[in-house]
Amino acid sequence: MSQAPEVSRGPVVTPVRVVIGLCLVAPFVAMLWVGSYAKTDPAFIGIPFFYWYQMAWVLISTVLTVIAYQLWQRDQRARREGGAK
Template sequence: MTPLRVAIALCLIAPFVAMLWVGSYAKTDPVFIGIPFFYWYQMLWVLLSTALTMTAYQLWQRDQRGRKAAGGTDGGAAK
């Protein structure tokens, strides 16, 4: 597994880990503009997840272009 693919995996896994670790955000403080932490933390992750997914996609495209330029014809299949 290349470092680029590790970065892609981390971008895609981070939101799941953040949302499954409920103990880190199951609280009301700190309040942000009148919204309890529990809610604004989850809404923040909606935006972060979008950015991370876009980053993963761009990295994947770069990886595929590099493989194509190197003559790889496996289309990303595992070896």
């Protein structure tokens, strides 16, 4: 009866998690802000800016997602190790 109730550890906002969020949100912001890339110049090997900008974001999004995943895995590992102590 004298046991203290367990405190549940809810979501915690840390700088690493903010970076993860930014990595995942950046492609959406870049693609939804159409006015920034709705033009034809500068062309890249004959491809109008409108098209190559979007295709570049496919690659950038992949890199940002991998970075976010790696940071998430590191954060989860640190939380498990920190909770075991």
